[in-house]
Amino acid sequence: MTADFGGLRMKHLIKIIALISALCLVLSMLGGCSSVKVEHKNYSDVVDVNNVENLENGVVAESDYFKMIWHQTTTGSDGMEYPRAAIEFVSKKDGSVWSTIPKDYYDSTDPAGIFGNALINSSLVITMRNGEQTFAYNAYENAIANGRFSSVKSADKNGITVTYYFDNIGVVVSVDYYLEDDGFKVGIDPKNINSYVAELEDFNTEVHGANLADAVQKVVSVTPAPFICSAQNTTANDKSSYLVLPSGSGALMYIDKRSDAIAREFGDYQTKPDNALGLVYGEDYTVDKYNDPDNDTPITMPFYGIKRGNNALCAIIEQSAEACKITATAGDPQLGVDMFAETPSNGYSYIAATYNVLGYNKVYNKGTWRLQYNDYVDQNITPLVIGYYPLSGDQANYVGMAKRYQKHLVDKENLKKTQDNNLLNIKLYGSFLQDELFLGIPYSKELPLTTYSQATEILGELKKISGGSLTATMQGFGDDGIDGNELAGGYSLTGVVGNKTDLKEFIEYTKTSGIKTFFNFDTVRFYESGNGYSINNDTSININGVPAPFYNFLASTRQRHDHTKGGKVGALISRELLAEATGDAVALADELGITGIAFDTLGNICYSDYDDIDDEGKTIYKYPWRNNMGKDVKAITADVQKNSKTVLMDGAFSYAAVAADIISNIPTVSNKNNCFDLEVPLYQIVFQGYRANSTSAINTAANKRTQFLKSIETGSGLSFELINNYYQELRKQNMRGLHAALYADNVKLIEEYVNESKAFLTSVAGATITNHQYITKDVTKTVFDNGVTVYVNYGDTDYKSDIGTVKAQGFLNK
Amino acid sequence: MNKNPLLKSGLYRKAILLVMLVGIIMSMLMVPASAERISKEPYDTYTYWTAPGDKKDVSSAAMYDYETTITGADLGLSAFTTPSDIFIDDAGLIYFTDKGNSRIVIMNSDYSLKKVISEIKYKNETLTLNEPSAVFVTKNGDIYIADTENERVIIANMNGIASNVLYLPDDDVIPSNFIYKPEKIVVDSEGYVYVLSNGSYYGAVMYDDSLAFSGFYGANSVSGSILDIFTRIYELYIMSDSQHENKEKTLPYSFTDIAVDKDNFIYTATAPAQTNVSNTGQLKKLSPGGINVLKNKTTTTVKSAESFNFADDRGAQYPNMQGNYDWRTSYITSMDVDSYGYMYGLCSTFGHVFIYDQECNQLTVFGGGLEEGGQQGTFRKPVNIQVDDKTEKVFIVDQLLNSITVYKPTPYGSLVKKAQALTTAGDYVEAEKYWNEALTYDRNSQLAYRGLSRAALIKEEYETTLEYAELGFDQDTYASAFTFVRNDYLTDNFVWLFIVAVALIGALIFFFVYMKKKEKKLIKNPAVSTMFKCVVHPFEGAQQVRYYNKGSAKLATVILVLYFIATVFSEIYYGFMYNMIDKSTYSAAFSLIRTFGIVLLWTVVNWGLTTLFQGKGNMKQVYIVTCYALIPQIISAVLTTILSNVLVPEEGLVITAISVVCLALTAIMLCVGIMTVHEFGFFKFITMTIVIILGMLVCVFVIMMVFVLLQQLFTFIGTVYKEVSYR
Known part of the structure; x- marks a missing residue:
């Protein structure tokens, strides 16, 4: 039988419906692939290539602290005028000079020297995308040497704005240099980074073999004043000058030129924009990655600096730090060297911040990977501001730099001192999921690692041991325990560790006994939909317009542990919903009578979101390049605190540490790059005395004694991770710490370490660090503002100090 | 009254059942997610848990901790260039070959520079080193240097005075085309010298205690499969001479490293030439006759270590210089052995160090870098590993980082x-x-x-x-x-x-x-009676099913369900001493396929095919006799499971005997049942059984094809849905 629909036979109707459906499908997909159209302007229509204005050489701004001197040109020894576009900042306090071109290099008037190295002559470097590749262009070679720059006095700041015209690639970038407070600053507004369709004959097609003419936005990143924190290399083994990098706890790179004539490099802003190393606040988790060769410890604070003999310069990225990458090169024997000069220099070392303006993703397909950048639609990215603060005398070292950053936090971020510092900090794990069989059908069963009654017993014993100075963080007490699949453990507490009465009694016990207790919520990562948060629709979006996956990596091969290998793939909550997700956790805490909230990811995962949010009828990227992550976290935390809650941040980046009441799991090591020469506790110098803090757990460290001494070195609280019940099935858990966390195995060690350190740690609670130094490679000396001094000996032989003998693997305080 | 037409038609109930079934199957196939990793060092430390049917890499406490990295600058020297070998003598002095700079660098135990040797005096002449690849120092202080590009081994002392030089021996055993490029060298306590020459698959060149050539020692062999045997026959009898000449020869892998223990056993490491090929038996312990005596002793068996994979089972993709991803396997290129007898294998790809005891028990794996290592304790191209017996420290030479990395044991490691x-x-x-x-x-x-x-x-x-x-x-x-x-x-x-x-x-x-x-009468029900008759009197029982219609499909289904339950029961509760499955990854879905799936497939294909060959039985009868034949299997599963929890493996013969008897009974019941219901003779039954099995294989293939196509269709629909919903 054949149906008839107004003359159309059934089979025809089906064909038409199928055709329309297919057409809709294709159109919708094509529609999805299309990008926001941006007007392409020709370079010559916007820039008048023959008419640029410039300030005369000389002082262009002055404050109580500095003189700013502009050098449009330099007269060479041959009497010729050479364009330089250099800016010098002269300190009125100590006479030190900090310049966009290293002063000694700039002062060389030999034309060969002036042209000797384009990079060191550049007060700006930009990286450009060209399809899937990126190339670095320095301002000297591409703009300054041709006189293609302009300078004008700032209308609203005490300084000047210099505009660099990269004619050959159609890019114009303006940089503000100005004096403010007790430092000088360099700022870039992303609105002043513009690229146009270059039409000039010498367009770079010959250089890179590709046509950039139709590129929409080409600038990937800008590095302003790359050599302002630079110095000529010192002689081998000279430890008087170094670069300072807050990688993890902190690290130094000596700038001596060594016998092997090898430059030590950290990060790479010129050729590897996809290299996450050096990113302030670690990698951006919205960027895909296939494998993860190393376990990286991120940069935790947005400052860096250089110690140059008796002077030092501390650079603080005061705005848009989330979008910045810090790169450093130490002991490069080639940099700035004129091979034809009679006495070539030793070369230069420098440390600088690169400002990323274009988001990217790494896309892997059929054996190749490609770099993709986001379309340059309107993005709400905040301008970059880097403040530079010269230090001299006793302050001209890494301690001085950390203290200067601390001052910045006190002055600008309202960081306040605290007398609190808990001697003993315990993290208790709640439960985990175990695979079970019912008639051969696998299912997940939750098993308690620590019940509320066991937690009460443990904390009771530890309270006696610590004398009451005790903090407890309850992790994995939400649904599914430590395997928590839904956001914030499903916004409910697991029943396997006890019922509501047990919980109530536990909370009551901790309150009456004065044990500060925090329940941990992960309001950033999740693996399954639930409680109104969808794994498909409420996640951060990468530049390809799809939810950014969050991978764990296999221990053996360091590859993604994804679905195909029995792992799980998660996502990050949309940046727009971060506050709401955290607020829901607070609501749960209110309901249960919990007053302490811990966040194990909010303070240490800094990520972008390329969701094109419609803002009053205009589609914009609101969170490109992790825009305002710090500001958002601070606001969210403040909201939580308003609700009479105390906030503990685990592994907190500086913005989260400032926002929190207590910080735990603070870094005690750097990223341990081969180019680092010394690990220093910058993080502790900044926050000790200002935030109650504790280091990462002692009992799960590779070397327990070393980890214990790390706490002593800076007066941080002792930390342990504990469970009450161990199960054979935990072997499937890749959390190494769990296997060393059984309370019964650790209680003696806790007692021993607490007894050994109680007097000292109590004496420095609330004290700030005023000095820290390495006496030998194994012995450190830390001085606190209340006069307490502690020597820590990591070596295997005793050390005789001025206050007595410091035993091997021990400490001595006065 | 339910007005839902679906319910009325029974379709709704079926739909619910289908959804439940799919849900159960999906839940059975779902692999549980693992928790995240927590690590503090730049590299992971892990080990493999081995259980019956299971081998999983799990994070473990660190046995080794990074101590330091030594570069040329640390010693006040120019940069090392492709350093290749390292040796620590009894006094703690550290010798290594800075190959690219043609020098031997000697360090004190505190890693300060002691001496650099680039020239050696020998009988009034000066021998200049040319890219030396290896160094070995004997207890009496003789330094053996593999002077690679000069094609010789120099025996010298600390003062740079040579006592002897070993060149390629003039001996008939050595092929005329043999190129002598000494790359590794060890000397045992008897004074025997073993030299590995680059690319040689003949084994080590061995010199006796008087430094006279005494032959090749311990070559690898080419492993052979059945296919290789056929290939060899083809080559011998069918290939033409010209084809023979053009054919690429299959050669054994050459040794990549050599070590000697305190008892003078020689150990070797073997790696394939290609980095995307995996191999086993990478570490060998050779007897004086050159035979691998290393055994892989598990808790229940002792096997040759030739088939044991000393590296990671998994490979990985990682970016090459062109930005593409290459597949790389984990393979061991260097090894050493310490005074305990622990073997240390170094994987050049992943930068991992594997430690094994003499029974191939793995102690730990540490290190990493995946050829991109820029952090302390990670690597880019690690090429050599040595252990200091006194301090237990591990030294690793990296040829791209041009450095030596030192690890020291942690308290846990020493324990x-x-x-x-x-x-x-x-x-x-x-x-x-x-x-x-x-x-x-x-x-x-x-x-x-x-x-x-x-x-x-x-x-x-x-x-x-x-x-x-x-x-x-x-x-x-x-x-x-x-x-x-x-x-x-x-x-x-x-x-x-x-x-x-x-x-x-x-x-x-x-x-x-x-x-x-x-x-x-014990059993009054005729159907039940027939069922048991099939067990004790198979012919009579089958005839009752065939001719008197006394078989019951419902009863047969009950038997089938019991068979499934017994199978699952057996797999889960089989005694620990015998169990060879990983319960954590076990899924009853596979048992369901193995029981219900096979029986139903057998029944359908049997009926379908026998109908074409004058089979008289109908599908119901085939189904009934097949299910009845499973009764001995149910008894067997229950009995053996109980006994496996009572008897130790030495008494396991009883369990085997029960299994065999029950299997034979099942086979007889099936044979008699099918013959009877179809009225086949024995040989026709055998022929038809073969045809039926082939038919079943065809069906399985078709089902799998449909399954794959459906999977792809669902994936496509899912992708389209995601694309549309995200954009």
């Missing part, structure tokens, strides 16, 4: 090494305290549980032994302890067990006698 050495030596009780302490660092240590179970066994603490042996998956030790526990139990409870047994037997005898005397 495990001590404990495992005592355990392998059989001193279990002495090892116990170390294992107990090691557990406080890592309760996930399988070696610790195994060591403790053996200690408890020696101490005759059998219950404790069982507990530890189960934790460590040590079936052998478990069985040993179980024998004692069982015997003790039997001894303690013999009287009442005897009484219960006698009472049971008596009751049974009384019951049967009573039933006979009263002429009462």
Whole structure:
């Protein structure tokens, strides 16, 4: 039988419906692939290539602290005028000079020297995308040497704005240099980074073999004043000058030129924009990655600096730090060297911040990977501001730099001192999921690692041991325990560790006994939909317009542990919903009578979101390049605190540490790059005395004694991770710490370490660090503002100090 | 009244059942997610847990901790260039070959520079080193230098004075095209010298204690498969001479490193030439005759280590210089052995160090870098590993970082090494305290549980032994302890067990006698009676099914369900001493396919094909006799499962015998049943069975094809949905 629909036979109707459906499908997909159209302007229509204005050489701004001197040109020894576009900042306090071109290099008037190295002559470097590749262009070679720059006095700041015209690639970038407070600053507004369709004959097609003419936005990143924190290399083994990098706890790179004539490099802003190393606040988790060769410890604070003999310069990225990458090169024997000069220099070392303006993703397909950048639609990215603060005398070292950053936090971020510092900090794990069989059908069963009654017993014993100075963080007490699949453990507490009465009694016990207790919520990562948060629709979006996956990596091969290998793939909550997700956790805490909230990811995962949010009828990227992550976290935390809650941040980046009441799991090591020469506790110098803090757990460290001494070195609280019940099935858990966390195995060690350190740690609670130094490679000396001094000996032989003998693997305080 | 038309038609119920079935199957196939990793070092430390049917890499406590990296600048020298080999002598002096700079660098034990040797005096002439690849120092201070590009081995002292030079021996054994490029060198305590020459697959060139050439030693062999045998026959008898000439020869892999232990056993490392090929038996311990004597001793078996993979099972993709991803396998290129006898293997790809004992038990894996290592303790191209026997430190030479990395053992590492050495030596009780302490660092240590179970066994603490042996998956030790526990139990409870047994037997005898005397039938239902008749009188039972329609499909289905339950019961509850499945990854879905799936497929294909060949039986009859034939299998599964929990493997013959008898009974019942219902002769039955099996294979293939296509269709629909919803 054949149906008839107004003359159309059934089979025809089906064909038409199928055709329309297919057409809709294709159109919708094509529609999805299309990008926001941006007007392409020709370079010559916007820039008048023959008419640029410039300030005369000389002082262009002055404050109580500095003189700013502009050098449009330099007269060479041959009497010729050479364009330089250099800016010098002269300190009125100590006479030190900090310049966009290293002063000694700039002062060389030999034309060969002036042209000797384009990079060191550049007060700006930009990286450009060209399809899937990126190339670095320095301002000297591409703009300054041709006189293609302009300078004008700032209308609203005490300084000047210099505009660099990269004619050959159609890019114009303006940089503000100005004096403010007790430092000088360099700022870039992303609105002043513009690229146009270059039409000039010498367009770079010959250089890179590709046509950039139709590129929409080409600038990937800008590095302003790359050599302002630079110095000529010192002689081998000279430890008087170094670069300072807050990688993890902190690290130094000596700038001596060594016998092997090898430059030590950290990060790479010129050729590897996809290299996450050096990113302030670690990698951006919205960027895909296939494998993860190393376990990286991120940069935790947005400052860096250089110690140059008796002077030092501390650079603080005061705005848009989330979008910045810090790169450093130490002991490069080639940099700035004129091979034809009679006495070539030793070369230069420098440390600088690169400002990323274009988001990217790494896309892997059929054996190749490609770099993709986001379309340059309107993005709400905040301008970059880097403040530079010269230090001299006793302050001209890494301690001085950390203290200067601390001052910045006190002055600008309202960081306040605290007398609190808990001697003993315990993290208790709640439960985990175990695979079970019912008639051969696998299912997940939750098993308690620590019940509320066991937690009460443990904390009771530890309270006696610590004398009451005790903090407890309850992790994995939400649904599914430590395997928590839904956001914030499903916004409910697991029943396997006890019922509501047990919980109530536990909370009551901790309150009456004065044990500060925090329940941990992960309001950033999740693996399954639930409680109104969808794994498909409420996640951060990468530049390809799809939810950014969050991978764990296999221990053996360091590859993604994804679905195909029995792992799980998660996502990050949309940046727009971060506050709401955290607020829901607070609501749960209110309901249960919990007053302490811990966040194990909010303070240490800094990520972008390329969701094109419609803002009053205009589609914009609101969170490109992790825009305002710090500001958002601070606001969210403040909201939580308003609700009479105390906030503990685990592994907190500086913005989260400032926002929190207590910080735990603070870094005690750097990223341990081969180019680092010394690990220093910058993080502790900044926050000790200002935030109650504790280091990462002692009992799960590779070397327990070393980890214990790390706490002593800076007066941080002792930390342990504990469970009450161990199960054979935990072997499937890749959390190494769990296997060393059984309370019964650790209680003696806790007692021993607490007894050994109680007097000292109590004496420095609330004290700030005023000095820290390495006496030998194994012995450190830390001085606190209340006069307490502690020597820590990591070596295997005793050390005789001025206050007595410091035993091997021990400490001595006065 | 339910007005839902679907319900009315029964479709709704079917739909619910279908959804439930799909849900159950999906839940069975779903693999549980693992928790995230926590690590503090730049590299991961892990080990493999081995259990029946399971091998999983799990994070473990660090046995080694990074100590330092040594570069040319640290010694005040120019940069090392492709350093290749390192050696630590008894005095703690560290020698290594800075190959690219053609020099031997000697360091003190505090890593300060002692001496650089680039020229050596020998009989009034000066020998200049040319890219030396290896160095070895004997107890009396003789330094053996593999002067690679000069094609010689120089024997010199610390003052740079040579006592002898070894060139390629002039001997008939050595092929005329042999190129002598010494790359590795060891000398045993008897003075025998073993030299590995670049690319040589003949084994090591061996010199005796008078430094006279004494032949090649310990070459690898080419492994052969059945396919290789056919290929060889083809080559010998069919290939033309010109084809022979053009054919690429299959050569054994050459040794990539060599080491010697305190007992003068020679150890070698072997890696394939290609980095995307995996191999096994990478580490060898050679007898004086050059035979690999290394054994892989598991808790239940002792096998040759030739088939043991000393590296990671998994490979990985990683970016090459062109930005593409290459597939790389984990392979071991360098090795050393310490005074305990622990073997240290170095994987150049991943930068991992594997430590094994003499029984191929893995102690730990550490290091990393995946050829991109820029952090302390990670690597880009590690090429050589050496262990300092006195300090237990591990030294690794990296040819791209141009550095030497030093690891030192952690307290946990020292504990495990001590404990495992005592355990392998059989001193279990002495090892116990170390294992107990090691557990406080890592309760996930399988070696610790195994060591403790053996200690408890020696101490005759059998219950404790069982507990530890189960934790460590040590079936052998478990069985040993179980024998004692069982015997003790039997001894303690013999009287009442005897009484219960006698009472049971008596009751049974009384019951049967009573039933006979009263002429009462035990089974009244004819269908049930027929079913049991099929077991005890297969022909008679089958005839009742075929000709008297006394078979019951419902009863057959009950049998099939019982068979499925018995199979699952057996797989889950089979005795620990025999169990070879990983319960954590077990899924009853596979049992469902193996029971219901195969029976139904057999029935359908049987009926379909026999119909074409004059088979008289219908599908119902085939189904019934097939299911009835499973009764012995149900009995077997239940009995053997119970017995596997009572009998130790040495008594396992009883279990095997029950299995075999039941299997034979099933085969007979099936044979008789099918022959009867189809009225086939025996040979026709055999022929048809072969055809049916082939038919079943075709069906499986078609089902799989449909499954794959459906999977792709669903994936496509899912992708389209995601694309549309995200954009």
